[in-house]
Amino acid sequence: MKRLRRRTTTLLSFALASSALGFCGFFVAKGDTKLFNRSNQVVIARDGNRSVFTMMNDYQGDAKDFARIVPIPVVPKREDLSIGDPSIIKKLDAYSAPRLVEYFDEDPCAPVMMEDMARPSAVPAPQSANAARADALGVKIEASYQVGEYDIVILSAKQQTGLATYLRAEGYKLPAGADELLGGYIKGGMKFFVVRVNMERFDKSGGGFLNPIVLSYTSEKFMLPIRLGTLNSPGEQDLTVYLLSPYGRVETSNYRTAPVPTDKEVPMLIKDQFASFYRHVFRKAYEREGKSVALLEYAWNTNNCDPCAGEPPTAAELKQAGVFWNQQEGFGGPPVPLPAAGQGPSQQAKPVFLTRLHVRYTRATFPEDLHFKLTDNQQTFQGRYILRHEAKSTKTCAASQGYQASLKRRAELQAQTLANLTGWDINHIRQRMAE
DSSP states (O other), X not given: OOBOOSOOOOOSOEEOSTTOOOOOOEEEEXXXXXXXXXEEEEEEEEEXXXXXXXXXXXXXXXXXXXXXXXXXXXXXXXXXXXXXXXXXXXXXXXXXXXXXXXXXXXXXXXXXXXXOOOOOOOOOOOOOTTHHHHHHTTEEEEEEEEETTEEEEEEEESXXXXXXHXXXXXXXXXXXXXXXXXXXXXXXXXXXXXXXXXXXXXHHTTOSSOOOEEEEEEOSOOEEOOGGGGTTXXXXXXXXXXXXXXXXXXXXXXXXXXEOOOSEEOOGGGGGOHHXXXXXXXXXXXXXXXXXXXXXXXXXXXXXXXXXXXXXXXXXXXXXXXXXXXXXXXXXOOOOOOXXXXXXOOOSOBOOEEEEEEEEEOTTTOOSOEEEEEOOOOOOEEOEEEXXXXXXXXXXXXXXXXXXXXXXXXXXXXXXXXXXXHOOOHHHHHHHHHO
């Protein structure tokens, strides 16, 4: 049996098969999602009531064992489904990642100087032969599609027992506690987006890895289901959400949104251990905020960045990421006001504002799914940590003595900042800095 040769990332869902589980500076490093274990990623482009989701898969094992179920508020049409490009998510990750930058002190003795998203061709799958059995259990097969290597079925149900019975009869092994959560989604009027790999099409495509799925729909609900994903998780999970909007930042509406610590000057020793440093920074911030907060890591108009952790996405790449509105050319165009309640989005050219939220969650700390709200807050933000090099000069002047004294004070402040950000022992930090 062909095995997946590369790890990709999942979101929103849980596995049903038994084997699944205004700055300046010089940019020097980034803290992307590869720093975190069980790090899931999702891209959501949202304007008005329309959302476009790009969903990656965090799965290792036989492709035949892959299965996912995602609660969604509507039944999508075939034209609302396509295969995405995994490089787009990598691009957004690199562009918006927390970053390490370097500054260089001035010599104290120097004078002061003033494209369209491609859709796969596929034939709609015929209605399942077990529709009658599903109907007897109160389960309705709303639609079924073939999309790339995936077979997709959209289900609705009248009650949790019938849905769970149907899924188990289809070979899905539901984790403990799934029935109750499924019942909650049914009461909320949600449908169920069920995905499996079609091994014949997967092998014909060359196998290798599972592609992301792009799903679009129109609904007043702007949310991301995460509760099902906690059922078979061995512990905490990390979720990075890249939210694209023409208005400004996107925030969580049922949990707090708080920024990660930023613009902090740290010792030079961090240059060679930025990955470990940022993991501890995030952990400390997460704990200080009570473990029930969405941490903001980036917010910026995609036409610009300063400093950039990666190249800004192009208009064509943003379109592939789900941006469906007419994009504003250039940076600094007039902001677009949020539409009034009940009013559809305007047709004028609009910017693309990227918000990166990082959520670490368990069933206890995040008992509800994530709900979002659009805002017109266009204030820029990035998680940024600063290295400052001493001036290298053999000159002496009146200012040089004061500068040398300031270096000792600065080093101590950097040590205290590093200890506060990470929880590391300050005496050990001082020792490392002395070395």
